[in-house]
Amino acid sequence: MADTPPLNVSTWKEAVEFAPGVHWIGALDPTLRTFDIILKTANGTTYNSYLVRGSEGVAIIDTVKEGFEDEFFRRLESVARYDEIKVIVLNHLEPDHSGALPELMRRAPQARLYISTRATSMLKALLRPNREEPFEYTTVTTNDRVSLGDRHLRFLHTPFLHWPDTQCTYLEEEQVLFSGDIFGCHYCDVRLFNDRVGDFRFSFDYYYAHIMRPFKQWVMEALALIEPLKMKIVAPTHGPILRERPRRYVAHYRELSTSTLSREIGDTNKSLIIFYMSSYGNTARMAEAIYSGADTVEGVRVSLYDLEGGEVAPFVDLIEDADALLFGSPTINGDAVKPVWDLLSSLAVVNLKGKIGAAFGSYGWSGEAVRMVEDRMRGLKMRVPREGLRVKLIPTQEELDECTGLGREIANILVGKEEQRGVIEFSDLT
Amino acid sequence: MAKAKITFEDIHQTVNVPAGTRIIEISEKIGAGVIYGCREGDCGTCMMEVTEGWNNLTEPSVLEEKVLRENMAGRHNRLACQAQILGDCKVKPA
Ligand SMILES: Cc1cc2nc3c(=O)[nH]c(=O)nc-3n(C[C@H](O)[C@H](O)[C@H](O)COP(=O)(O)O)c2cc1C
Ligand code: FES
Ligand SMILES: [Fe+2]
Ligand SMILES: [Fe+2]
Numbered sequence: 001m002a003d004t005p006p007l008n009v010s011t012w013k014e015a016v017e018f019a020p021g022v023h024w025i026g027a028l029d030p031t032l033r034t035f036d037i038i039l040k041t042a043n044g045t046t047y048n049s050y051l052v053r054g055s056e057g058v059a060i061i062d063t064v065k066e067g068f069e070d071e072f073f074r075r076l077e078s079v080a081r082y083d084e085i086k087v088i089v090l091n092h093l094e095p096d097h098s099g100a101l102p103e104l105m106r107r108a109p110q111a112r113l114y115i116s117t118r119a120t121s122m123l124k125a126l127l128r129p130n131r132e133e134p135f136e137y138t139t140v141t142t143n144d145r146v147s148l149g150d151r152h153l154r155f156l157h158t159p160f161l162h163w164p165d166t167q168c169t170y171l172e173e174e175q176v177l178f179s180g181d182i183f184g185c186h187y188c189d190v191r192l193f194n195d196r197v198g199d200f201r202f203s204f205d206y207y208y209a210h211i212m213r214p215f216k217q218w219v220m221e222a223l224a225l226i227e228p229l230k231m232k233i234v235a236p237t238h239g240p241i242l243r244e245r246p247r248r249y250v251a252h253y254r255e256l257s258t259s260t261l262s263r264e265i266g267d268t269n270k271s272l273i274i275f276y277m278s279s280y281g282n283t284a285r286m287a288e289a290i291y292s293g294a295d296t297v298e299g300v301r302v303s304l305y306d307l308e309g310g311e312v313a314p315f316v317d318l319i320e321d322a323d324a325l326l327f328g329s330p331t332i333n334g335d336a337v338k339p340v341w342d343l344l345s346s347l348a349v350v351n352l353k354g355k356i357g358a359a360f361g362s363y364g365w366s367g368e369a370v371r372m373v374e375d376r377m378r379g380l381k382m383r384v385p386r387e388g389l390r391v392k393l394i395p396t397q398e399e400l401d402e403c404t405g406l407g408r409e410i411a412n413i414l415v416g417k418e419e420q421r422g423v424i425e426f427s428d429l430t
Numbered sequence: 431m432a433k434a435k436i437t438f439e440d441i442h443q444t445v446n447v448p449a450g451t452r453i454i455e456i457s458e459k460i461g462a463g464v465i466y467g468c469r470e471g472d473c474g475t476c477m478m479e480v481t482e483g484w485n486n487l488t489e490p491s492v493l494e495e496k497v498l499r500e501n502m503a504g505r506h507n508r509l510a511c512q513a514q515i516l517g518d519c520k521v522k523p524a
Pocket of ligand 4: 181
């Protein structure tokens with residue numbers, strides 16, 4: 001028997017059927033190198049769109065980015081007529097998947113659009129420039145179903161992964177999960193399927209790290225809906241279709257979303273980390289005093305790091321798993337020092353909300369650093385319950401005792417021994 | 431000026447505010463767990479639960495009612511970017 005030629009979707013311009021009546025009708029973007037400003041990709045990406053045929057109509061799940069419509073419509077037309085389309089689903093409204101929606105709705109005006117309950121306001125804002133009259137649409141949430149006759153699509157509400165309106169769509173009869181950007185990656189390969197393409201493991205992890213990582217708790221909630229499903233195939237909106245052992249990728253998401261620290265030391269210990277920079281050792285002395293104060297509190301694991309001795313990436317990992325963060329910086333030329341800012345400007349990939357923060361530092365005459373770092377922490381949605389400590393040049397024993405006190409207080413807040421100060425006055429909030 | 435106390439239950443913090451203050455003006459500054467999206471009463475991201483003093487917030491507007499309905503809000507849910515404080519109340523993220 002002759003081998004069938006390998007699949008190459010850059011020359012094959014029609015739909016690719018990968019389960020009975022389930023087709024890939026996406027587009028390739030092999031030359032893309034930067035996505036959404038924050039992501040790099042060494043070999044482009046794909047915009048995966050899917051078509052499902054039922055006995056009573058056709059569903060389209062997600063479309064492609066603007067500029068890639070021709071490829072998408074050509075593949076679509078190879079397997080369906082526009083008047084057969086009954087259902088259009090957008091798993092989230094980001095333009096890389098909604099770009100062809102206006103034209104698709106024009107060609108298939110009878111189709112009904114299904115979006116998540118959180119997508120309403122975005123739909124209006126996204127389509128504003130293109131159209132006057134709004135689309136007819138239905139909002140759906142977990143366990144809502146839509147029928148294509150002999151086949152049914154079921155929705156899973158999986159918000160914030162990575163847009164507020166994210167959902168997944170599950171084809172019950174074929175056990176295919178159309179997962180949107182979840183389980184996706186920027187990796188363009190004409191062979192399309194995970195068992196055929198090149199080594200995309202790095203791209204998969206990189207995509208998770210930059211897109212999903214800030215939303216770990218939401219990943220856990222989504223996994224609670226996804227894991228019980230019977231799954232033959234996971235079909236994301238970017239990168240390879242996961243048809244060989246799709247569950248591995250689901251399990252990997254759970255692993256990536258579980259904090260390493262809590263796995264190692266148990267959930268009962270709180271982690272408090274002190275980061276500092278120091279030129280003459282003054283801020284370093286303060287850091288050590290804070291360390292010794294915090295370390296007296298039971299149930300808190302305290303760590304002390306000199307920023308000079310480390311690199312940003314592992315510190316970001318530490319910060320992600322920490323409960324309280326204290327930053328020490330001297331004031332140099334009216335500002336906190338660069339290693340502190342480098343770290344504080346590298347935290348977009350982790351969720352800091354509600355972590356407790358404090359700042360400290362030695363200064364010579366003006367001492368701006370501590371307030372600036374506190375403002376930055378507040379800007380990052382951390383809670384700054386105590387005013388930071390500023391010490392003029394060499395700290396006295398009395399000032400070091402204050403540092404010890406600050407360390408103890410922050411640690412006590414972490415374990416709930418010290419409540420927030422009674423009632424705050426609105427006018428005191430900066 | 432009339433004052434009122436609002437408690438953010440997730441972080442056990444009470445703030446004394448002038449009547450008429452919007453919850454969004456306080457919650458972010460003290461690091462409470464309410465998340466914001468559009469900040470203009472459209473997206474429903476900032477939904478919170480009012481656990482006490484339900485009647486001590488301004489009445490929801492027609493638009494807020496609509497957004498709450500679309501987001502399947504419970505009986506005591508409000509949008510933190512819209513609700514203004516008139517008297518003592520307690521809230522937590524929904
Ligand atoms: C180049 C340089 C610039 C400085 N600029 C400022 C400044 O703008 N404002 C200030 O309060 N102190 C300034 N200082 C003083 C330091 O903040 C002070 O020496 C501090 O104690 C250093 O702490 P450290 O030994 O922990 O690094 C400056 C020091 C140096 C060496
Ligand atoms: S933040 Fe969008 S409704 Fe309040
Ligand atoms: Fe996206
Ligand atoms: Fe995407």
